[in-house]
Amino acid sequence: MSQQETPLEALEAIDREPEPSKYDQELGRFAGEDAKRVWRGELSKAEFFELYDEAFREEFGEDYVPPEGMRDE
Numbered sequence: 001m002s003q004q005e006t007p008l009e010a011l012e013a014i015d016r017e018p019e020p021s022k023y024d025q026e027l028g029r030f031a032g033e034d035a036k037r038v039w040r041g042e043l044s045k046a047e048f049f050e051l052y053d054e055a056f057r058e059e060f061g062e063d064y065v066p067p068e069g070m071r072d073e
Contacts, residue, residue, distance in 0.1 A: 024059055031056075 031052050037043040056064045
């Protein structure tokens, strides 16, 4: 950010296109929006993982490790 640039101008200048990835960008956007809902208290962590656990398992395979307390053990 240059000295003449306001924070809003810097934010608007950010490239909004996601980097190419082998992972599902739409899943990431939806999960990100719902993660914000968890942060705001509109959705519980358990509800979030109920919504996304299966999709995350399919998308990330063995690389997906649910957080403590959310595992099927």
